[in-house]
Amino acid sequence: MVMSLELDYPNPHKKGEIFFKLPVLRILGPGPCNASMSVLSAMLYQPLAPSNKDYWKMNEDIQKMLRYVYQTENPLTLVTQTSGNGGNEAMVTNLADPGETIVVAVAGVWGAKVADMGRRYNLKVIELRVEDGEVYTFKELEEQIIKHKPVALFITQGDTSGGTLQPLEGLGDICHKHNCLLAVDAVVTIGAVPLFVDRWKIDAVCGGSQKGLGAPAGMSLLSFSPLAQFFILKKMLEKKHPPPYIFDILSLADVWNCFGKPIKYHYTYGTPMLAAVRQALEEICEEGVENVWERTRLATDLFISKLDKLGMKHFVEKPENRLPGVVCAVLPEGVSWRIVLERLIEQHSIDISFGIGPTANKAVRIGFLAQNAKSTVVEFFAEALEEAINYCREYCRVNGVPDDESLLAL
Numbered sequence: 036m037v038m039s040l041e042l043d044y045p046n047p048h049k050k051g052e053i054f055f056k057l058p059v060l061r062i063l064g065p066g067p068c069n070a071s072m073s074v075l076s077a078m079l080y081q082p083l084a085p086s087n088k089d090y091w092k093m094n095e096d097i098q099k100m101l102r103y104v105y106q107t108e109n110p111l112t113l114v115t116q117t118s119g120n121g122g123n124e125a126m127v128t129n130l131a132d133p134g135e136t137i138v139v140a141v142a143g144v145w146g147a148k149v150a151d152m153g154r155r156y157n158l159k160v161i162e163l164r165v166e167d168g169e170v171y172t173f174k175e176l177e178e179q180i181i182k183h184k185p186v187a188l189f190i191t192q193g194d195t196s197g198g199t200l201q202p203l204e205g206l207g208d209i210c211h212k213h214n215c216l217l218a219v220d221a222v223v224t225i226g227a228v229p230l231f232v233d234r235w236k237i238d239a240v241c242g243g244s245q246k247g248l249g250a251p252a253g254m255s256l257l258s259f260s261p262l263a264q265f266f267i268l269k270k271m272l273e274k275k276h277p278p279p280y281i282f283d284i285l286s287l288a289d290v291w292n293c294f295g296k297p298i299k300y301h302y303t304y305g306t307p308m309l310a311a312v313r314q315a316l317e318e319i320c321e322e323g324v325e326n327v328w329e330r331t332r333l334a335t336d337l338f339i340s341k342l343d344k345l346g347m348k349h350f351v352e353k354p355e356n357r358l359p360g361v362v363c364a365v366l367p368e369g370v371s372w373r374i375v376l377e378r379l380i381e382q383h384s385i386d387i388s389f390g391i392g393p394t395a396n397k398a399v400r401i402g403f404l405a406q407n408a409k410s411t412v413v414e415f416f417a418e419a420l421e422e423a424i425n426y427c428r429e430y431c432r433v434n435g436v437p438d439d440e441s442l443l444a445l
């Protein structure tokens with residue numbers, strides 16, 4: 036019998052009808068942020084096959100620059116093709132085995148997701164909570180480590196849902212004293228905030244591509260200490276539960292030539308995205324990572340200094356707890372975040388975010404990350420925000436204050 040080529044469903048495409056043009060925006064949320072023109076241009080090459088030597092060379096470049104940005108000599112440093120959450124999941128599933136205990140120091144939605152990942156993988160998850168605007172003291176973390184004897188402590192360096200910056204220097208020593216690994220979510224902080232992976236004795240770290248790094252979303256940048264590497268190897272030899280295929284760090288280590296073994300295929304990377312990551316790293320290297328940290332801090336401080344005049348305040352009360360690069364800011368009384376966000380987009384082509392987790396319906400989230408961490412961008416944004424707030428006041432005077440509710444379930 037001849038197969039009929041008659042379709043069950045009609046082709047939706049009519050020339051000129053399915054047509055969609057994305058807007059050009061200034062993206063000042065907590066990430067993604069704008070990618071520079073050179074990062075965007077880097078993606079315009081044809082994809083490379085996993086067997087291509089130029090692809091290997093590109094990975095070598097990425098790895099070298101990533102070690103510098105992380106301030107580490109870890110051989111096991113690589114990029115995985117997954118978003119920030121996926122990178123966190125790779126850390127969870129490679130460092131711990133089902134039945135083992137991990138402590139997750141939750142500071143907002145991201146840590147809560149890490150705890151969720153651990154439970155899905157049948158880990159025993161101890162989920163710590165901290166008050167809004169506060170960070171963990173090393174004393175309370177050490178108490179929890181002593182009490183629960185976890186294989187690893189997971190902690191978020193910069194939490195974009197609550198706007199806090201967790202200090203990490205010295206925490207590695209505390210963890211190691213109790214045979215516990217230290218794993219850090221640096222999805223937003225990579226390239227934005229000082230992070231010394233070796234000096235601070237961090238055993239696993241995950242950075243995202245779309246925040247401090249300034250590339251599009253979809254890649255996560257991982258590094259594991261020799262101690263973590265030993266743990267992962269030991270686990271493999273003891274033949275316990277393997278991590279999911281896609282997140283298998285030992286296989287990915289061979290894709291990235293971490294141990295000088297023949298290069299292996301594990302899955303096909305979207306090389307245009309790797310090229311974007313490579314370019315973003317190169318821009319950080321060109322400027323000097325410490326200068327990028329400083330530029331980010333200065334831009335953030337400049338914006339914070341303008342909050343008063345805008346009738347706003349920082350959601351995080353203590354200045355020392357505030358995350359550089361992302362400001363969670365409380366709008367003036369009676370001003371609707373929904374109207375302000377809509378006005379910023381429609382009138383100024385600026386995209387910022389509403390609150391989630393700790394800041395849900397309490398603050399808006401504004402990012403000055405990567406190339407947006409500049410005083411000119413801050414000045415431009417502050418003016419636009421003032422206009423949007425005034426617009427909102429007038430709108431509310433005429434129409435009443437709308438009932439703000441979250442637009443996106445998380």
Ligand SMILES: *Cc1c(COP(=O)(O)O)cnc(C)c1O
Nearest residue numbers: 118119120145193194195222223
């Ligand atoms: C954005 C973010 C994530 C999640 O990253 P995705 O790329 O959306 O998966 C995780 N942790 C932190 C701290 C983040 O800011």
